[in-house]
Amino acid sequence: MINLKGFSGRVKKISLMLWTALYFPQLYIDRLCPGPGPGPGPGNGNGNGTVGPGNSNDSGNSSGNNPPATQANTNCPQKNSLDKTNTDINQHTDVPDQASGQLSGRLSGQLSGDTAEDRSGDLLTEFVTPYSAPLAVVVKTGNQSRVMSANESARHAGIRAGLALNSAYAIVPDLQTVDYDPVVQAQHLEHLCLWALQYSSWVTPRLPDTLLIETEASLHLFGGLENFVKTLRHDAAQQGLTLQLGIAPTPAAASLFANVGEKTGVLTTQRLQPVLGDISIQHLPLNERTLKGLHKSGIKYCRDLFTIPAPALTRRFGQPCRDLVQRLLGDIPEVCTAFSVPDTFSERLDLPLEAPDVQALQFPLNRLMSALGGFLRTHDSGVKSMVVTLHHHKTQNRQTDSQGTQVTIKFLEATADYRHLYRIVTERLQQTTLTQSITAITLATDELETVARDERDLFQKSLNQSASVNQVIDNLSARLGRHKLYSPSSVSDHRPERSWSPDTPVSTDTDKPYPARPLWLLQHPTPSNKRLVIKSSAERIENGWWETLDVRRDYYIAEDQHGVHYWVYSERREPGVFFIHGIFA
Amino acid sequence: MPVFSGWITVDTALELLLRQQPVLWRGQRQQYQKDVIPTGFTTLNHALPGGGWHPGALTELLVKQYGIGEFSLLLPALKSLTAQRKWVALVNPPYIPYAPALENAGLHLDYLLIVDTDNDDEALWSIEQLLRTGTFSAVVGWIKQSKAEKQRRLQLAAETGQCWAVTYRPESEAESHSPAAFRLVLSVQQASLDIDICKSRGGKPRQVALDRSLFDQPQGVQWPCKKN
Numbered sequence: 001m002i003n004l005k006g007f008s009g010r011v012k013k014i015s016l017m018l019w020t021a022l023y024f025p026q027l028y029i030d031r032l033c034p035g036p037g038p039g040p041g042p043g044n045g046n047g048n049g050t051v052g053p054g055n056s057n058d059s060g061n062s063s064g065n066n067p068p069a070t071q072a073n074t075n076c077p078q079k080n081s082l083d084k085t086n087t088d089i090n091q092h093t094d095v096p097d098q099a100s101g102q103l104s105g106r107l108s109g110q111l112s113g114d115t116a117e118d119r120s121g122d123l124l125t126e127f128v129t130p131y132s133a134p135l136a137v138v139v140k141t142g143n144q145s146r147v148m149s150a151n152e153s154a155r156h157a158g159i160r161a162g163l164a165l166n167s168a169y170a171i172v173p174d175l176q177t178v179d180y181d182p183v184v185q186a187q188h189l190e191h192l193c194l195w196a197l198q199y200s201s202w203v204t205p206r207l208p209d210t211l212l213i214e215t216e217a218s219l220h221l222f223g224g225l226e227n228f229v230k231t232l233r234h235d236a237a238q239q240g241l242t243l244q245l246g247i248a249p250t251p252a253a254a255s256l257f258a259n260v261g262e263k264t265g266v267l268t269t270q271r272l273q274p275v276l277g278d279i280s281i282q283h284l285p286l287n288e289r290t291l292k293g294l295h296k297s298g299i300k301y302c303r304d305l306f307t308i309p310a311p312a313l314t315r316r317f318g319q320p321c322r323d324l325v326q327r328l329l330g331d332i333p334e335v336c337t338a339f340s341v342p343d344t345f346s347e348r349l350d351l352p353l354e355a356p357d358v359q360a361l362q363f364p365l366n367r368l369m370s371a372l373g374g375f376l377r378t379h380d381s382g383v384k385s386m387v388v389t390l391h392h393h394k395t396q397n398r399q400t401d402s403q404g405t406q407v408t409i410k411f412l413e414a415t416a417d418y419r420h421l422y423r424i425v426t427e428r429l430q431q432t433t434l435t436q437s438i439t440a441i442t443l444a445t446d447e448l449e450t451v452a453r454d455e456r457d458l459f460q461k462s463l464n465q466s467a468s469v470n471q472v473i474d475n476l477s478a479r480l481g482r483h484k485l486y487s488p489s490s491v492s493d494h495r496p497e498r499s500w501s502p503d504t505p506v507s508t509d510t511d512k513p514y515p516a517r518p519l520w521l522l523q524h525p526t527p528s529n530k531r532l533v534i535k536s537s538a539e540r541i542e543n544g545w546w547e548t549l550d551v552r553r554d555y556y557i558a559e560d561q562h563g564v565h566y567w568v569y570s571e572r573r574e575p576g577v578f579f580i581h582g583i584f585a
Numbered sequence: 586m587p588v589f590s591g592w593i594t595v596d597t598a599l600e601l602l603l604r605q606q607p608v609l610w611r612g613q614r615q616q617y618q619k620d621v622i623p624t625g626f627t628t629l630n631h632a633l634p635g636g637g638w639h640p641g642a643l644t645e646l647l648v649k650q651y652g653i654g655e656f657s658l659l660l661p662a663l664k665s666l667t668a669q670r671k672w673v674a675l676v677n678p679p680y681i682p683y684a685p686a687l688e689n690a691g692l693h694l695d696y697l698l699i700v701d702t703d704n705d706d707e708a709l710w711s712i713e714q715l716l717r718t719g720t721f722s723a724v725v726g727w728i729k730q731s732k733a734e735k736q737r738r739l740q741l742a743a744e745t746g747q748c749w750a751v752t753y754r755p756e757s758e759a760e761s762h763s764p765a766a767f768r769l770v771l772s773v774q775q776a777s778l779d780i781d782i783c784k785s786r787g788g789k790p791r792q793v794a795l796d797r798s799l800f801d802q803p804q805g806v807q808w809p810c811k812k813n
Contacts, residue, residue: 468718468720469672469698469720469721471718472714472715472718472720472721473698475714476700476711476714476715479707479710480700480701480702480703480707480711484700484701484702485698485699485700485701486698486699487694487695487697487698487699488682488683488684488687488694488697488699489684489694490684490685490688490694491684496683499684499685500681500683500684500685501684502699516801516806517683517685517686517689518683518686519656519657519660519682519683519686519687519690520651520652520656520678520679520680520681520682520683521680521681521682521683521686522680522681523680523681536806557806562650562653562773563653563773563774563775563776563797564650564651564652564653564773565652565806566652582680582683582686583651583652583680584652584654584657584800584801584806585651585652585653585654585655585656585657
């Protein structure tokens with residue numbers, strides 16, 4: 001039973017939901033130039049584990065961040081705090097923030113150690129931060145332009161959010177600027193929604209920069225809150241995103257915690273009020289006037305707000321303020337519309353700077369791929385073929401901009417493993433020659449198919465061996481071309497050239513066994529200029545006079561002076577002239 | 586006694602773990618090579634340590650020219666692998682591997698993958714990819730030019746994937762250094778194929794001669810063919 005002064009007639013509430021708010025304070029700039037510290041793109045399958053549970057065919061040791069793995073994260077800071085209060089439901093987790101810059105040294109030290117262990121991917125060395133020049137996002141309010149956010153190097157030079165553009169130029173003369181576009185921001189958030197769908201089926205975007213994820217239902221799947229948070233952080237860092245997390249039973253409180261950026265997290269409604277009470281009212285999402293009014297009344301912290309009776313709150317500070325307080329504490333429900341997924345995936349990404357070659361596309365591609373991974377997971381399907389379009393000219397009208405290099409990638413079997421997809425696509429793109437620099441990429445899926453989940457037993461790596469053979473074949477043909485790989489089969493035809501086929505069997509009932517046949521067949525029979533000794537009787541093959549390949553030959557086995565046996569023939573039309581057609585190896 | 590049986594299980598589990606480490610070399614390694622692939626030729630089996638081809642190791646076959654029985658040498662082993670429904674890949678074969686002959690030799694063609702490549706670099710890359718995955722039981726490649734460090738990559742990939750790797754290289758490379766576990770120089774002497782095992786991990790260098798008539802039957806040749 002909770003005893004709340006001023007709020008009468010309230011009953012004890014057991015929360016059935018847990019919300020995680022993902023606040024991306026620098027989403028816009030992170031998308032333009034990914035921040036420091038992110039790890040590699042999707043690894044070559046050896047180092048990193050899978051993003052979500054259970055869909056990967058990776059043969060490597062997927063120890064990295066596989067959520068259901070029951071590895072003990074002994075150096076995970078959250079774990080310690082959880083263990084202490086593990087006895088009852090009243091837990092208070094400290095959820096430290098990686099990038100907020102407000103961390104104590106101890107925590108950030110632990111975190112960096114934590115992340116280093118995860119980042120052992122093969123692509124580590126290939127990873128480069130694309131843009132290191134100072135760059136700032138500028139938002140116009142009225143006549144004045146102000147810096148909204150800045151990248152690492154600009155921040156290092158002293159440029160802060162809220163700085164007037166003129167002052168920013170005074171500090172860094174060669175500052176590059178990008179205008180803030182709310183439409184683009186919404187697009188970014190939508191990408192993130194798709195990405196976040198792999199963690200929960202209930203994702204709500206809150207413009208401009210927050211995502212709410214219902215967590216309670218996913219905890220079991222991810223093997224507990226620590227693992228869940230760890231996975232989220234790791235995946236966000238891989239995309240170079242600055243992320244602040246907040247966890248609370250109510251969406252409003254979760255977003256508030258995320259915005260505050262301090263190490264706060266509450267798992268039960270009972271604990272909500274004391275923790276919320278310490279937060280300054282400055283962080284509340286209320287308008288300027290209300291905040292001023294609160295300030296004037298001597299209300300500095302949320303705990304002061306909670307002592308005021310609800311009717312008085314409405315009268316003095318207006319309905320929005322009262323609603324907010326009640327939503328924070330979970331007294332009235334908050335409407336969270338779940339993000340609905342489109343049926344097809346087609347996403348376009350404009351590059352901030354022109355990319356001269358395919359190498360520079362690694363990072364944007366990774367981002368599109370992780371969105372695709374979330375999309376595929378929600379549809380529970382895999383992609384059979386997809387089209388990557390590289391756009392070359394910046395056009396205002398996106399609809400008409402259809403020219404560009406199109407690369408269609410087909411897979412032998414539907415796959416949902418986005419690391420595998422990424423590997424194939426990068427390999428394929430490296431084979432593409434470009435005439436112009438790239439300004440945008442579009443990724444569209446053509447065929448979706450329900451993917452057969454790879455079943456594993458406890459000890460074996462994978463029961464489904466042929467599935468991984470298909471993955472290998474995909475892998476090779478991405479570089480060499482599909483026609484370079486085949487399985488031979490014999491065809492029922494007497495003509496030597498026609499009695500094998502480079503692909504799937506045409507007819508299986510062949511005359512087995514054949515008489516003497518060489519292991520090596522020459523692509524084109526070559527006239528023999530060697531001294532050959534005929535060692536066998538003739539085998540006459542006459543067939544196909546109705547086709548272009550009219551064969552009337554006598555075949556012999558012949559030996560040269562080195563002891564090599566050849567399969568030679570002479571045309572019946574001109575006997576005595578021998579052609580080598582095969583070699584007995 | 587039940588008390589000790591528990592210990593024995595732990596011991597074998599540890600053994601299994603150690604055996605799974607391809608980079609770990611142990612003094613009594615030889616006794617662990619139980620899963621060798623028999624060559625199909627008795628004299629060659631006796632000459633190779635463990636009595637056959639070794640998975641997880643690179644075998645180099647150095648030949649002066651094709652057509653002396655160099656590929657027939659592998660056929661019995663490949664036949665037994667495909668019969669167990671294990672995948673085999675041929676990378677960059679010099680000519681078309683002729684399906685009727687392969688069928689004559691008893692290969693299960695559904696488990697045979699052939700990869701044509703344009704140059705040696707692509708061939709090396711493909712071989713490494715195929716070896717590393719561990720889904721193929723044998724990968725046979727034909728390479729004209731390679732270097733010791735490239736061969737080392739293949740050797741490591743073969744160890745990682747526990748796959749039997751074979752590369753054919755020109756005989757002129759016999760003098761140069763190679764990190765392959767096994768090196769066999771093949772030459773022909775009238776009716777016999779001379780195999781000079783000049784490097785053999787866990788065994789001794791020695792010479793073996795195989796009668797070439799052993800290779801005829803798999804290709805469907807039945808000597809003596811009467812010459813009219």
